[in-house]
Amino acid sequence: GRLTPPTLNISMESSEVQGARARRLEREDESRRLASRVNFMKKEIAMRQKAIESEKRREAAAALALKERDERRAAKEEMHRKTLFEIELKRQASVRKRETTQAVKSANERRIVEERRKKAEMIKIARKNIEAVRKEQRMRHNKETLQVKQKVQSWKARQTKIKARETKMKEERAKANTQARAEGEIDKAKRLAEQINQLKLEEQKLLAEISEMSPSASKPKSSSRTTPSRGISEVASPSRRTKYAFKMPVYRKPSSPSLSGRRHHDPKRDEGKGQSNKALIDGELLKGAFSFGFLDDDDIR
Numbered sequence: 001g002r003l004t005p006p007t008l009n010i011s012m013e014s015s016e017v018q019g020a021r022a023r024r025l026e027r028e029d030e031s032r033r034l035a036s037r038v039n040f041m042k043k044e045i046a047m048r049q050k051a052i053e054s055e056k057r058r059e060a061a062a063a064l065a066l067k068e069r070d071e072r073r074a075a076k077e078e079m080h081r082k083t084l085f086e087i088e089l090k091r092q093a094s095v096r097k098r099e100t101t102q103a104v105k106s107a108n109e110r111r112i113v114e115e116r117r118k119k120a121e122m123i124k125i126a127r128k129n130i131e132a133v134r135k136e137q138r139m140r141h142n143k144e145t146l147q148v149k150q151k152v153q154s155w156k157a158r159q160t161k162i163k164a165r166e167t168k169m170k171e172e173r174a175k176a177n178t179q180a181r182a183e184g185e186i187d188k189a190k191r192l193a194e195q196i197n198q199l200k201l202e203e204q205k206l207l208a209e210i211s212e213m214s215p216s217a218s219k220p221k222s223s224s225r226t227t228p229s230r231g232i233s234e235v236a237s238p239s240r241r242t243k244y245a246f247k248m249p250v251y252r253k254p255s256s257p258s259l260s261g262r263r264h265h266d267p268k269r270d271e272g273k274g275q276s277n278k279a280l281i282d283g284e285l286l287k288g289a290f291s292f293g294f295l296d297d298d299d300i301r
Contacts, residue, residue: 151213158206162199169196 169192176188 148213155206155210162203162206165199169199 173189173192173196176192179188
């Protein structure tokens with residue numbers, strides 16, 4: 001900074017002296033400023049030179065470090081390359097060995113696969129044959145079952161007709177007995193007895209047909225554990241296992257001489273009707289009784 005001028009009485013000095021002193025002081029100040037600026041510049045230059053030198057040293061150290069790093073990297077890469085080369089050699093040897101083993105294994109596998117394929121084809125053909133045989137057996141069994149069912153239905157229809165005719169004949173016989181007892185019509189009773197005999201023959205023929213068919217076609221093998229008793233035939237329906245029993249007719253001699261009459265026998269009343277009563281007794285013995293048990297009420301309806 002500026003130096004304070006001496007405390008003089010300025011009013012006593014002239015203006016020229018004051019101007020010269022001011023200029024001199026200003027020059028001194030300027031020279032001091034320049035000297036301080038030069039010193040600052042010198043210090044700045046020295047600092048910059050030091051910084052440049054340190055930067056050069058850092059760059060040299062960095063270059064040396066980079067060089068060492070590159071050398072280490074090159075050595076490591078060379079070692080890695082050698083290792084990879086050795087690994088590649090081992091891998092190629094392993095691949096060759098594996099290819100040889102795989103070729104043998106593939107041949108064995110192809111042989112096994114071919115054997116399995118042939119075996120599967122044989123099993124498939126055998127299954128098809130078995131299925132065809134089973135289908136044929138099912139069709140044959142269904143056909144036989146249908147035939148048995150149709151025969152059973154035919155037997156039911158025939159039995160229904162026979163029972164209806166039997167009922168009708170019984171009614172006509174009752175009427176004929178009443179009329180014969182009143183009017184002595186012996187010929188009509190004989191004709192009815194012949195018709196009943198014909199019905200009986202048809203019944204025996206039907207029972208013979210049922211007895212021939214029931215053991216072979218109508219009864220399944222699984223239910224043939226018990227043998228039917230004598231005079232009884234069992235027919236198993238294809239849709240439901242219902243047993244139908246055909247009872248053989250039982251012919252019994254009536255206990256009283258009078259067949260259809262419910263009154264006590266009076267010898268005096270029947271003295272003139274001996275021949276008529278004898279014919280009625282013969283007709284009743286020929287008539288018999290239908291006791292089949294073949295159809296129940298639901299089947300008849």
